[in-house]
Structure formats: C-alpha cells, structure tokens
Amino acid sequence: MEVLSHVMNGFAASLEPVNLLYCFIGVLLGTLVGVLPGIGPSGTISILLPLTFGISPVTSIIFLAGIYYGAMYGGSTTSILVNIPGEAASVVTCLDGYRMAKQGRAGPALGISAFGSFIAGTISIVFLMFLSYPLATFALSFGPPEYCSLIILGITFITYLAQKSMIKALIAAGFGFLLSFVGMDGMTGRARFTLGIPDLLDGVGILPLVMGLFGVGEVFKNLASLQGVSVLKTKIKNLLPTKQDWKDSSKPIARGSLIGFIIGIIPGGSAPLASFASYALEKRFSKHPEKFGHGAIEGVAGPESANNSAFTGGLVTLFSLGIPPTVVSALLFAALMIHGIQPGPLLIPEHPDIFWGLVASMYIGNIMLLFINIPLIGLWVRMLKVPARVMLPLILMFCIIGTYSVRNSLVDVSLMMFFGVVGYLMEKFEYEPAPLVLAFVLGPLLENSLKQSLKISRGDFSIFFARPLSITLLAIAAFLILSQLIFSKKKNKIRLEKE
Amino acid sequence: MKAKKRVFRFIFMTLLLGMIFILGTGSVAGVFAQEYPTRPIDMIISMAPGAAADIGARLIAKAAEPFLGKEIVPINKVGGGGAIAAGLVAKAKPDGYTILSTVTATLTNVPHMESLTYSLDDFIPVFEHGYLTPVFIVKADSPYKTMKDVVEAARKKPGTINFGVPGAGTSPDIAGRMIADQEKVDMAIVPLGGSAPSITALLGGHVAVAGVSTPAAIPQIKAGKVRALATIGAKRADGLADTPTLVEQGYPNIKLDELYIIVVPKGTPRAIVDKLENALRKGWAAEGEYKKTAKATYMYPTNPLSGAKLAEWLKEQSTINGEIIKKAKLGK
Numbered sequence: 142m143e144v145l146s147h148v149m150n151g152f153a154a155s156l157e158p159v160n161l162l163y164c165f166i167g168v169l170l171g172t173l174v175g176v177l178p179g180i181g182p183s184g185t186i187s188i189l190l191p192l193t194f195g196i197s198p199v200t201s202i203i204f205l206a207g208i209y210y211g212a213m214y215g216g217s218t219t220s221i222l223v224n225i226p227g228e229a230a231s232v233v234t235c236l237d238g239y240r241m242a243k244q245g246r247a248g249p250a251l252g253i254s255a256f257g258s259f260i261a262g263t264i265s266i267v268f269l270m271f272l273s274y275p276l277a278t279f280a281l282s283f284g285p286p287e288y289c290s291l292i293i294l295g296i297t298f299i300t301y302l303a304q305k306s307m308i309k310a311l312i313a314a315g316f317g318f319l320l321s322f323v324g325m326d327g328m329t330g331r332a333r334f335t336l337g338i339p340d341l342l343d344g345v346g347i348l349p350l351v352m353g354l355f356g357v358g359e360v361f362k363n364l365a366s367l368q369g370v371s372v373l374k375t376k377i378k379n380l381l382p383t384k385q386d387w388k389d390s391s392k393p394i395a396r397g398s399l400i401g402f403i404i405g406i407i408p409g410g411s412a413p414l415a416s417f418a419s420y421a422l423e424k425r426f427s428k429h430p431e432k433f434g435h436g437a438i439e440g441v442a443g444p445e446s447a448n449n450s451a452f453t454g455g456l457v458t459l460f461s462l463g464i465p466p467t468v469v470s471a472l473l474f475a476a477l478m479i480h481g482i483q484p485g486p487l488l489i490p491e492h493p494d495i496f497w498g499l500v501a502s503m504y505i506g507n508i509m510l511l512f513i514n515i516p517l518i519g520l521w522v523r524m525l526k527v528p529a530r531v532m533l534p535l536i537l538m539f540c541i542i543g544t545y546s547v548r549n550s551l552v553d554v555s556l557m558m559f560f561g562v563v564g565y566l567m568e569k570f571e572y573e574p575a576p577l578v579l580a581f582v583l584g585p586l587l588e589n590s591l592k593q594s595l596k597i598s599r600g601d602f603s604i605f606f607a608r609p610l611s612i613t614l615l616a617i618a619a620f621l622i623l624s625q626l627i628f629s630k631k632k633n634k635i636r637l638e639k640e
Numbered sequence: 641m642k643a644k645k646r647v648f649r650f651i652f653m654t655l656l657l658g659m660i661f662i663l664g665t666g667s668v669a670g671v672f673a674q675e676y677p678t679r680p681i682d683m684i685i686s687m688a689p690g691a692a693a694d695i696g697a698r699l700i701a702k703a704a705e706p707f708l709g710k711e712i713v714p715i716n717k718v719g720g721g722g723a724i725a726a727g728l729v730a731k732a733k734p735d736g737y738t739i740l741s742t743v744t745a746t747l748t749n750v751p752h753m754e755s756l757t758y759s760l761d762d763f764i765p766v767f768e769h770g771y772l773t774p775v776f777i778v779k780a781d782s783p784y785k786t787m788k789d790v791v792e793a794a795r796k797k798p799g800t801i802n803f804g805v806p807g808a809g810t811s812p813d814i815a816g817r818m819i820a821d822q823e824k825v826d827m828a829i830v831p832l833g834g835s836a837p838s839i840t841a842l843l844g845g846h847v848a849v850a851g852v853s854t855p856a857a858i859p860q861i862k863a864g865k866v867r868a869l870a871t872i873g874a875k876r877a878d879g880l881a882d883t884p885t886l887v888e889q890g891y892p893n894i895k896l897d898e899l900y901i902i903v904v905p906k907g908t909p910r911a912i913v914d915k916l917e918n919a920l921r922k923g924w925a926a927e928g929e930y931k932k933t934a935k936a937t938y939m940y941p942t943n944p945l946s947g948a949k950l951a952e953w954l955k956e957q958s959t960i961n962g963e964i965i966k967k968a969k970l971g972k
Contacts, residue, residue: 187689191698194929284846285830325720328831330753330808330970339727342720342754408840462843463859464836468688471836475695478855478936479929485859548688548718589833596828597846599799 144270151497154199155505160498163196163204168506171211172513178219178227178352179543182212183468190476198480199495203502205476209469210262210503213449214510217254221247221441222521223536225356227543229347229413230448232578233420235355236302237433237440244436247522248380253390253438254445255514256382261398261446262507265453268402269460270500277461280406285593286604290614291407292587295414295579297621301421302575304434310576313567317577320345321584328592340552349544349557350581354574356540357557358564360533365565377522381515386438393423393443401447405454408466412451413582419447453503460489460496676736676912680711683902684729686722686742692855693770693900696939697741699930700769700902703923708915712739721809722746723756730758734907736916739766744899748958749809752965760958763903764913765950767920769930770900770939773873774812775880776803776851777866779842787819787870787889790849794825802828804838804847809970811896812851814961815872815886817968818894842866854879855937873897879938893960900939901950917946 154160174185186205193201219225221238234254241250268276283291296314303310323334324344335341382390397419404415423443424430433440458466463485465471474484482492489496527535544557567574598604605611683701687693694716701712717725722742732738740763747760776787784790794801805812808831816829832838835852839860842850849869858879860866868883874895876885886894902920904913923930924944934940945953 184689187694190695191702191929281840281844284841284844285832325754326808327833328808332754337755339720339724339756342723343718408837458840462840463863464839464843466836466840475692475937479933481936483859483862486863486865487859549715550717550719550724589831593830593832596830597802599826599828 151501154498155502167204167207168211171208172215175212175215179546233444240436249382257446261450265450289590294618298421314576314580317580353557353560354564357561361565390442397443397446401450402454405451415451416444419443677710686725696770703930707919730762734905736912768944773877804850
C-alpha cells in the first residue's frame with residue numbers, strides 16, 4: 142500500500158503544469174533526435190544539461206529522461222523508411238521494417254513500433270516499480286564469467302539472422318568479429334589494426350558501420366538499378382496496423398517487453414542484444430519463420446518493444462543500486478548532483494519524490510509519445526513519395542551529417558562511405574549485413590569478458606562451468622545450436638525427398 | 641497538390657536543420673589578432689559530451705568568458721584516451737585560438753603506451769580546472785581494513801585476490817600494479833571498463849577490491865554498501881577526509897592524482913598564455929555554475945596548479961608513469 146501512496150504522490154508531482162510542459166518538450170526533442178540519425182540522446186542531454194540549472198531537480202530529471210525514451214520511439218523511423226539504423230539496436234528493425242515499407246506497408250510498421258514501444262514502456266514501468274529490489278540482486282550475480290556465457294548465447298542468434306545461406310551469414314559474422322578487433326586492446330591498451338590512424342584507437346564506430354552498410358549501401362543499390370522516379374514501387378496501403386497485424390504482433394510485443402527488460406537489467410551495454418534476442422526468439426517460435434526478412438510484422442513488433450523495455454530495465458540498477466550503467470543514466474545522475482542531490486543507493490529512501498515523480502512522468506510521457514508519433518506516420522509515409530532524385534542525395538547527406546556529428550571526425554565519414562561500398566557489394570553477392578553487425582557488437586564484449594574471467598581464474602577455464610548461472614547460459618546456447626542442426630537436417634531431408 | 645507542398649516544406653526544413661548542424665560544429669576562419677582575443681576561441685575537449693571532464697571544461701569556459709571578452713566554443717574530439725584531440729591541438733597554429741581541455745593521463749600516460757604524433761613537450765600547460773583522486777574500495781562486510789590486509793590475504797592464499805579497475809593504464813591500474821610489484825604478491829588487476837562496472841563487480845563479489853573515481857564511490861560509501869580502503873593521490877581526497885592515502889599506508893611512491901587541465905600548443909606567445917591563465921583563474925574564483933558543480937562533484941581544486949608549477953607536475957607524473965607502463969608492458 143505504501144507503494145500506491147508513493148505512486149499517487151508521483152502522479153501529483155508529474156501532473157503539475159511545469160512538469161507536464163518539460164515532459165512534453167523532452168519527449169518531443171527526443172523524438173526529433175531519435176529520427177535524425179547521428180547525434181543521439183546522450184549528446185543532446187549533455188548539451189542541454191546547463192539548461193536544467195534553473196529548474197527544480199524533479200523537473201530536470203523528468204525533462205532529461207523524456208529526451209532519452211523519446212529517442213527510443215523515433216529511432217525506428219529512419220530504419221523503416223529509408224533503411225538507415227540510427228543505432229545498433231535499430232539494425233534489426235531494418236530487416237523487416239524496410240521490407241514492409243517497400244511493400245507499401247510503412248504505416249503499419251511505424252504504427253506497430255509506436256504501439257509496441259508504448260505497451261512495452263508501460264509494462265516495464267510496472268516491473269520497475271514493484272520488482273526493482275529483487276531484480277537488482279539478480280543483476281549483481283552477473284560477473285565476467287556469466288557475462289561471457291551470455292554473450293556466447295547471444296552469438297548463437299547469428300544463425301537466426303541468416304535468411305539465405307548459412308555459410309555466407311557465418312562469413313559475414315567472421316568479418317564482423319575481425320572489424321571489432323580494431324582499436325586498443327581492453328586489457329593491455331595495445332593498439333591493434335589501427336593502420337597508424339589515431340581515430341581508429343577506439344575502434345571502428347558503430348554508426349559509420351551501420352549507416353554505411355545499410356543506408357549508404359541502399360543508396361548505391363538504388364543508383365545501380367534506378368528506373369522509376371520513386372524509391373517506392375508499390376502503392377501505399379493502410380496507414381495503421383490492421384486487425385491481422387495486431388493478432389500477429391500481440392505475442393511478440395509481450396515477449397519482447399519481457400526479454401528486453403531482463404536483458405536491460407544486466408549491466409554492461411547489452412541494449413542492442415535485447416532487440417537481436419527478441420528477433421531470434423520470434424523467428425524460433427514463429428509458425429512461418431521463412432517470412433522473416435521479407436516483411437514480417439512480428440520482426441518489427443518484438444524488437445521494438447524489447448528495445449524500449451531494455452531502457453526501463455537499465456533504470457533498475459540505476460535506482461536500486463545507485464550505479465549508472467550507461468552514459469545516459471550517468472548524465473541523469475550528473476543532473477541531480479548539480480542540484481546538490483546525492484544520487485546513489487540512498488536516492489529512493491531519501492528522495493522518494495524524485496524517483497516516483499520520474500516513474501509517473503514516464504507513464505504520461507509514453508502517452509504523449511503515442512499522440513506525437515501516430516499523427517506523424519502520415520507525414521513520414523508521404524515522404525516515401527518524394528522522387529528518388531531528391532530522396533537519394535538527401536539520404537546520403539543525412540548519413541554524412543549524422544556520422545560526422547557524433548565526434549566531428551572525417552575519418553568516420555570516410556569509413557562510412559567505405560562501408561557503403563562494402564554494403565553494396567555484400568547485397569550484390571547475397572551476403573547479409575545483420576550477422577556482421579551482431580558479431581561486431583558482441584566481439585569486444587566477448588573478448589573482454591573472456592579475458593577478465595581468465596584473469597580472475599588465473600587462466601583456468603573451469604570458471605565458466607563451476608558457476609551455476611554461467612553453465613546454465615552455456616547449456617541454453619548448446620541446446621539452441623543442436624536443435625537448429627537437427628531441425629535443418631530434417632528440413633533438408635524433406636527438401637531432398639520432394640526433389 | 642497540398643500534400644506535395646507540405647512534402648517540399650518538410651524537405652526545406654530538414655535542409656535548414658542540416659545547415660544549422662554544419663554551422664554549429666564548424667568554425668569560422670578569423671582575421672589577424674591585434675589584441676588577443678579578437679574572435680571566439682575553439683576549445684577542443686578530449687572527452688565525450690557528458691563525461692565529468694567534459695562538463696567541467698564547458699563550465700570553466702563559460703566562467704572565464706567574461707574575463708576574455710570573447711566566446712570559448714567547446715568542440716568534442718573523442719577517442720584514444722584523448723590522443724585524437726591532443727594530436728590535433730599539437731599541430732594547431734599556436735595563436736591562442738585553439739586550446740585543449742583534457743585529463744592529464746592524455747599527456748602523461750598515453751604517449752608511453754601508443755605510437756603517437758605528439759608528446760608532453762608539444763604543449764604549454766595553462767591551468768588546472770579540476771582534480772580527481774581515485775579511491776580503492778571494498779565491500780562493507782569485507783574483512784580488509786587497510787591495503788596491507790589485502791596484501792597479507794594475497795600472500796596467504798595466492799590466486800584469490802582480484803582488483804577491479806576502470807581500464808588499462810588508468811591510475812588505479814597503475815597503482816594496483818605498483819603495490820603488487822612492491823610487495824611481490826599475486827594480485828590480478830582486471831580492467832573492467834569503467835567505475836560503474838567496477839562497483840557492480842565489487843558488490844556482486846566478483847572482485848575483492850575496486851579502484852574507482854571518488855564521485856562514483858562516495859554515494860556508495862555514504863549508503864554503507866562499501867568502505868574506502870585508501871585514496872591514491874598525494875593528499876587526502878575532498879569528501880574522503882577520513883581515508884588515509886597509500887602514501888600514509890607505506891607506499892610512498894604512489895601519488896597518482898588526475899587533473900583536468902587546459903593547455904595550448906608549444907610556441908604560443910607568452911602574453912597570450914598569461915591572458916588565458918588570468919581569465920581562467922578569475923573564472924575559477926567566481927561564484928557560479930562552475931564552482932557549484934565542481935564542488936558538488938568533488939572536483940574543485942582549492943589551490944589550482946598553473947603555468948610553470950603545472951608543467952613541473954606533469955613532467956614528474958610522466959616520468960613515474962612512464963616507468964610503470966614500461967615495466968608492466970602496457971601498450972606499444
């Protein structure tokens with residue numbers, strides 16, 4: 142009952158006109174930076190941080206958090222419309238979302254990702270409110286060995302991303318791993334494969350990679366096959382998801398919300414993993430996995446929901462342990478510190494108004510986002526009618542500005558153009574970029590957690606099998622691989638018999 | 641028709657937004673200086689937007705502006721432990737219009753680890769606007785009260801004591817290696833990728849000791865979740881007055897403060913350096929957002945180093961850290 146009275150107080154605080162106003166400005170700004178590829182929520186928040194000096198702590202945290210979860214809504218827009226993922230987590234949305242747009246179903250794709258984000262956002266806030274403390278203890282049980290096993294499990298998802306040839310998917314993944322080794326070795330600080338370019342000391346950036354492979358690659362592909370005047374070759378069908386779409390999406394949204402939240406709690410930059418995991422899960426349980434990659438709405442609904450609830454999951458460690466797991470959450474803490482409030486494990490007991498005010502404002506912010514995003518769909522979809530001669534240069538321009546804006550580096554822009562060519566060639570020879578991206582994201586996580594674990598165990602590999610959580614994760618990974626092998630053998634047999 | 645118009649208006653707006661982005665990040669070439677400064681000054685920040693060093697740099701710039709009469713424009717050039725920003729400024733025209741804000745490790749540690757185009761000698765130090773003394777912490781229920789307790793435990797049961805540190809070549813990493821080296825015991829120093837993951841690993845019992853930044857540790861200490869074992873600076877840290885330094889605990893060589901500093905390229909005229917230092921010092925002393933924020937995050941230097949004193953300090957740190965890095969075979 143105590144929780145309920147806190148919730149009521151939180152709503153009372155967040156419904157104050159000034160807080161409502163800042164919440165609205167925050168989510169609107171967030172939607173904007175989410176839609177524009179490149180400079181993300183963390184850049185925006187740090188630039189706007191000085192603006193919050195003059196307002197109360199509750200208002201400023203409501204405002205800044207709004208920018209972040211607002212960006213989550215906007216992030217899928219460019220993935221679906223023009224195949225530009227604004228971040229690693231949106232790569233999955235490109236797979237089926239962009240196909241849907243090409244089939245004239247951009248509206249339902251955008252709609253289901255907005256509704257999915259809304260539902261996942263709301264469900265995960267409930268989890269956050271009632272389960273924060275026990276879940277935080279779960280998060281702590283993840284040390285380097287557990288994390289390493291989790292990443293190994295994540296790597297098995299590569300096989301679910303393969304749509305055409307499994308061998309080609311694995312080759313692409315291998316290339317992704319190779320790329321991820323560029324930069325300073327996390328354990329010794331030694332530079333590897335940097336070609337003497339200082340910009341590569343931190344490795345290849347994720348944005349130049351994904352925007353090159355997907356966005357720029359798509360532009361090149363369109364240039365090569367330019368016939369008509371419009372990028373879109375079919376008629377636009379309905380604007381909102383149909384009854385059938387809802388039927389197909391309801392379970393993926395529910396599953397995505399849950400898995401996203403769980404992965405979000407685990408500390409250590411696993412947010413992109415949430416959307417990949419949800420995609421793999423949906424494909425595994427789907428009755429028609431062959432539709433994935435050809436515009437299956439489940440492939441948009443699940444990952445988009447997972448993406449959003451992973452953000453809320455990240456707040457568990459932030460508030461119950463007082464440890465900011467991501468750059469954005471560290472910025473939220475910085476905002477509180479400037480107001481003389483000590484963020485940490487005592488934040489909720491000492492300042493319940495801030496935590497509950499934020500939670501309540503997230504409900505309200507999610508509703509606002511729904512009302513901002515649904516009317517925008519019509520506008521976005523109409524953008525697809527823009528002639529290719531205008532659209533393609535615009536896409537290229539946005540990719541260049543977006544990549545440059547992240548850290549003002551021309552090397553990054555050159556890299557993006559290089560990966561644009563790579564993306565085009567991969568498309569030409571039927572290699573898929575998604576396994577490459579997943580391997581690229583997981584590579585450093587795997588390498589670092591493996592080396593950390595072995596350093597802790599003084600080189601003894603039994604550390605991965607002696608710990609219950611770690612061995613469980615490894616067992617699931619082994620099961621997934623084996624079940625795939627058996628499954629694909631059966632399928633081959635049927636195919637052979639048919640022939 | 642109306643729809644078409646709207647589409648074009650949308651394109652126009654996005655183009656406009658794009659232009660603003662370009663203009664906002666670029667810099668405008670200026671005219672010759674009669675009395676410095678006659679135009680805005682570019683401040684290259686080596687850390688990511690939102691990092692503690694970045695926030696501090698932006699605020700001291702704002703605080704110093706009134707005393708310079710011109711704007712200081714912050715530009716982030718992130719990467720390589722600050723190496724990208726430092727390499728850029730080392731090559732910049734030494735006219736006082738390109739200045740660098742970074743953490744001292746960029747100049748004292750990174751050049752020993754990577755093959756770079758710059759060294760400490762390529763810069764004239766101007767002003768210290770923040771300092772950070774990392775601290776070693778243990779879980780609240782840990783049996784260790786001092787660093788010597790940890791060393792004894794490592795000696796009794798080799799292979800059991802692990803230190804979590806933010807990264808290879810950071811001051812907690814170097815301090816941990818110095819302790820293990822001096823005591824000749826087996827302690828694994830594990831780079832975990834930041835203060836937050838190090839605290840998480842400590843609370844989860846995956847490492848026995850964590851070396852983290854003071855602002856990250858203090859809330860956990862106040863909540864009674866962790867205990868401070870030792871700070872690794874020359875003097876006791878702000879906000880942790882009861883915690884003895886490693887120097888006090890029998891490690892006289894370990895004095896590894898990290899400073900946030902502003903430097904200019906070698907060859908910048910003396911008068912310009914003095915003017916900058918003067919403005920920064922006045923900004924440091926002024927009441928305002930910089931002072932308030934720096935104090936709240938335990939970064940406010942009570943007696944900031946500048947000019948020749950700062951240069952001397954940097955030289956000394958570079959020598960000490962260079963030896964350790966070579967010995968530990970970090971980098972190169």
